Amino acid sequence: MKYRLLAPGPTPVPERVLLAMGGPMLHHRTPAFEQVFEQCRTGLQALYQTKNDVLILASSGTGAFEAGIASFLSPGDKVVAIHNGKFGERWAKMAKAYGANVVEVKTTWGKVTPIAEVKAALDANPDVRAVFIVASESSTGVRQPVEEVSALVKDRPDTLLFVDAITALGVWSIPTDVLGIDVLVTGSQKALMLPPGLGFISVSDKAWKAMERAKNPKFYFDLRRERDNQRKNQSAFTPAVSLMMGLREALLMLKEEGHPNVFDRHARLAKATRAAVAGMGLSVFAERPADSITSVQCPPTLNGDAVYKTLRDRYNITIAGGQDHLKDGVFRIAHLGYFDELDIITVVAAIEMAVTELKFPVTLGAGVAAAQKSFLGK
Amino acid sequence: MKYRLLAPGPTPVPERVLLAMGGPMLHHRTPAFEQVFEQCRTGLQALYQTKNDVLILASSGTGAFEAGIASFLSPGDKVVAIHNGKFGERWAKMAKAYGANVVEVKTTWGKVTPIAEVKAALDANPDVRAVFIVASESSTGVRQPVEEVSALVKDRPDTLLFVDAITALGVWSIPTDVLGIDVLVTGSQKALMLPPGLGFISVSDKAWKAMERAKNPKFYFDLRRERDNQRKNQSAFTPAVSLMMGLREALLMLKEEGHPNVFDRHARLAKATRAAVAGMGLSVFAERPADSITSVQCPPTLNGDAVYKTLRDRYNITIAGGQDHLKDGVFRIAHLGYFDELDIITVVAAIEMAVTELKFPVTLGAGVAAAQKSFLGK
Numbered sequence: 001m002k003y004r005l006l007a008p009g010p011t012p013v014p015e016r017v018l019l020a021m022g023g024p025m026l027h028h029r030t031p032a033f034e035q036v037f038e039q040c041r042t043g044l045q046a047l048y049q050t051k052n053d054v055l056i057l058a059s060s061g062t063g064a065f066e067a068g069i070a071s072f073l074s075p076g077d078k079v080v081a082i083h084n085g086k087f088g089e090r091w092a093k094m095a096k097a098y099g100a101n102v103v104e105v106k107t108t109w110g111k112v113t114p115i116a117e118v119k120a121a122l123d124a125n126p127d128v129r130a131v132f133i134v135a136s137e138s139s140t141g142v143r144q145p146v147e148e149v150s151a152l153v154k155d156r157p158d159t160l161l162f163v164d165a166i167t168a169l170g171v172w173s174i175p176t177d178v179l180g181i182d183v184l185v186t187g188s189q190k191a192l193m194l195p196p197g198l199g200f201i202s203v204s205d206k207a208w209k210a211m212e213r214a215k216n217p218k219f220y221f222d223l224r225r226e227r228d229n230q231r232k233n234q235s236a237f238t239p240a241v242s243l244m245m246g247l248r249e250a251l252l253m254l255k256e257e258g259h260p261n262v263f264d265r266h267a268r269l270a271k272a273t274r275a276a277v278a279g280m281g282l283s284v285f286a287e288r289p290a291d292s293i294t295s296v297q298c299p300p301t302l303n304g305d306a307v308y309k310t311l312r313d314r315y316n317i318t319i320a321g322g323q324d325h326l327k328d329g330v331f332r333i334a335h336l337g338y339f340d341e342l343d344i345i346t347v348v349a350a351i352e353m354a355v356t357e358l359k360f361p362v363t364l365g366a367g368v369a370a371a372q373k374s375f376l377g378k
Numbered sequence: 379m380k381y382r383l384l385a386p387g388p389t390p391v392p393e394r395v396l397l398a399m400g401g402p403m404l405h406h407r408t409p410a411f412e413q414v415f416e417q418c419r420t421g422l423q424a425l426y427q428t429k430n431d432v433l434i435l436a437s438s439g440t441g442a443f444e445a446g447i448a449s450f451l452s453p454g455d456k457v458v459a460i461h462n463g464k465f466g467e468r469w470a471k472m473a474k475a476y477g478a479n480v481v482e483v484k485t486t487w488g489k490v491t492p493i494a495e496v497k498a499a500l501d502a503n504p505d506v507r508a509v510f511i512v513a514s515e516s517s518t519g520v521r522q523p524v525e526e527v528s529a530l531v532k533d534r535p536d537t538l539l540f541v542d543a544i545t546a547l548g549v550w551s552i553p554t555d556v557l558g559i560d561v562l563v564t565g566s567q568k569a570l571m572l573p574p575g576l577g578f579i580s581v582s583d584k585a586w587k588a589m590e591r592a593k594n595p596k597f598y599f600d601l602r603r604e605r606d607n608q609r610k611n612q613s614a615f616t617p618a619v620s621l622m623m624g625l626r627e628a629l630l631m632l633k634e635e636g637h638p639n640v641f642d643r644h645a646r647l648a649k650a651t652r653a654a655v656a657g658m659g660l661s662v663f664a665e666r667p668a669d670s671i672t673s674v675q676c677p678p679t680l681n682g683d684a685v686y687k688t689l690r691d692r693y694n695i696t697i698a699g700g701q702d703h704l705k706d707g708v709f710r711i712a713h714l715g716y717f718d719e720l721d722i723i724t725v726v727a728a729i730e731m732a733v734t735e736l737k738f739p740v741t742l743g744a745g746v747a748a749a750q751k752s753f754l755g756k
Contacts, residue, residue, distance in 0.1 A: 003402060003404070005402075005403055005404070005405055007405050009616060010403045010404075010405060010406065010616065010619055011403070012402065012403055013402070013403045013620075018400045018401075018402075019400070021399065021400065021620070022396045022397070022399070022400045023396075024381060024383075024390065024391070024396075025383055025388045025389065025390055025391045025567075025573060026381070026383070026388075027383055027385050027388060027696040028388065028574075029696075030690070030696055058436070058437055058438050058441070058574065058575050059436055059437050059441065059598065060436050060598075060615045060616045060618075061616075062597075062598055062615040062616075063436070063437065063441075063598045063615070066597055066598045075595075093597070094597040097595050097596060097597045097600075098595045098597070099595060187616070189403075189616060189619075195403060195618065195619050195620035195621070196406075196436065196616040196617060196618050196619055196620075197436050197575045197618035197619075197620070197621060216595065217453075217475050217476045217477060217594065217595065218475060219440075219444055219471070219472040219475045219476070220437065220438075220440055220441045220444045220599075221598075222475075237438045237440040237441070238387060238388065238438045238439075238440075238565070238567060238574040239574060240438075240573065240574050240575035240618075240621075241388055241567075241573050241574055241575075242391075242399070242573035242574075242575070242621075243573070243575060243618075243620075243621075312408070318405040318407075318408055
């Protein structure tokens with residue numbers, strides 16, 4: 001069987017991007033590479049819909065989020081960490097590792113965080129320095145209310161909004177400047193269609209101002225030093241040159257397709273996937289599903305981990321299983337990045353066969369037909 | 379002109395490695411990738427000559443060094459930072475950013491740090507938690523006395539030896555375990571012949587023990603978490619998959635050549651380069667030159683920056699200029715990684731032409747002949 005990758009990162013890398021990364025090594029302090037750097041920066045700003053600096057780091061998205069914590073916060077700072085899944089939990093833990101005073105707004109996995117709870121936490125804690133939210137919680141497939149939370153934070157002069165958009169940016173429109181997002185983080189191996197190894201972080205003027213008083217230790221993740229270098233198309237430390245050659249190409253592909261079309265495509269694929277799930281007699285786990293990943297709730301007669309493993313071992317497909325307590329109860333199909341309609345049909349057909357092998361009653365072709373109807377607008 | 383890269387990182391990437399990185403993206407939590415991970419780990423251990431964990435990070439070498447400071451030290455810890463160039467200075471600054479009490483053993487750029495000064499610093503500071511040394515100071519091309527310093531530190535139960543071997547590992551033999559090096563750091567884009575984006579760090583039992591009391595904040599660079607994952611061929615955060623595919627191939631190439639042969643090759647290239655420098659009527663800047671990079675001292679009639687720029691603009695060659703106050707007085711030729719004898723001849727010939735254009739009197743072919751004689755053992 002051919003290898004097929006439908007996990008929420010890494011995602012498939014287009015051939016054009018692979019080839020762009022396969023050229024001879026170029027030194028980073030050359031006019032030729034500075035041009036690549038410039039194109040990456042402006043391409044990212046377009047995707048972020050921002051005039052803010054978007055800094056490029058040689059790290060995963062987790063490292064980029066840490067750069068935000070290290071650069072903009074101090075030990076003892078109060079942080080509201082909104083979480084309803086594994087990634088939201090990670091940022092709360094990370095803030096604690098840096099000595100922050102973390103107020104957790106915790107919601108059951110699969111549910112959307114009620115905006116009233118966020119408002120209550122902010123009202124109860126006027127001295128909050130930062131609010132963390134995960135736009136697309138990959139562990140459950142939930143889309144969180146970034147727009148509503150941003151409206152609550154925007155006018156607070158001493159509170160920064162950190163958005164983990166790692167599986168959201170490039171999937172739907174996130175107008176960073178319109179929403180007033182101070183710190184928006186993403187990674188290379190998601191909708192940006194690159195291998196893992198690059199993290200991206202945008203920084204608002206409010207955040208740069210906050211950095212003046214921030215006392216967390218930082219060096220590799222010192223964003224001021226990066227800013228001062230990157231505005232000159234340099235970086236403080238050796239950049240991941242080959243990945244950035246790929247980044248330029250991937251950003252060009254997204255521009256050629258047109259960002260609104262990229263977002264429409266993701267919406268179309270997500271809608272069809274959800275239709276296919278229903279067509280197979282299953283249901284979507286997330287209360288409000290993100291267009292990046294569809295988490296499927298398994299009934300007691302179907303083991304999610306077995307679906308994941310059957311696809312892996314029998315069909316050479318990597319989807320994602322459930323995480324932590326959801327290991328057996330959920331499986332997840334990612335469709336962010338380099339995917340089209342027929343990729344969705346393919347994975348749905350494989351899932352139909354896999355669950356059939358697992359003795360779960362499904363009408364073969366029913367999920368496929370539901371996806372087809374969705375694509376045809378019927 | 380073809381592009382030729384002779385800078386101390388990034389260095390040229392062999393075609394085999396480029397191709398290994400150009401395959402379709404693989405998910406990191408698959409048996410296939412776990413095998414790659416295992417091969418990378420054991421290959422690195424062989425090159426490090428260690429039984430210690432060698433951890434692989436998605437960062438530059440600077441990030442890997444920071445992982446050591448974040449993981450093994452606490453604010454207020456006393457650190458002896460030996461430095462005689464830009465990279466040694468960097469680690470002193472980094473330790474200060476983490477609140478360490480830094481005792482600097484500072485030597486003029488280009489000179490070797492006298493071992494007596496290190497001994498005096500250690501004798502005067504019995505409570506030192508760590509000693510930092512740069513094996514190959516790329517800014518000046520000096521090889522530092524790692525062996526002698528390791529003998530001073532080895533038997534101190536509460537002092538860790540951190541070695542920056544970023545442009546040394548894979549160039550000459552550094553027997554980590556024999557020397558008792560606690561923390562040895564390198565990066566992908568040097569002798570390992572890969573693009574930038576991976577950092578490597580070995581950790582001794584003494585360092586793991588020190589971690590139990592270490593209080594610096596850490597999350598992305600929390601090496602205990604990495605250890606616990608990497609021993610299972612996983613990583614705490616998404617690894618740089620494509621670079622690791624390349625790493626496996628590069629380690630295989632080094633193994634096929636034979637590590638002693640790799641070290642001999644570097645010694646041969648370095649010796650010939652130094653002979654060529656003398657043949658051109660110039661001299662080597664470093665008191666004790668490393669085999670990774672040859673820094674050339676410019677007489678008042680030759681501007682080092684002009685040599686660097688002429689090679690760049692006229693011959694499409696990237697060597698390295700001098701750094702900071704050495705900008706005009708030095709230029710540097712790197713020969714670590716994927717290089718052979720004729721690459722040296724090529725760059726020497728280009729330098730002869732460049733300095734001739736700069737009106738510096740050189741006998742064309744004299745440097746080339748000196749390198750040829752060196753290679754032929756004459």
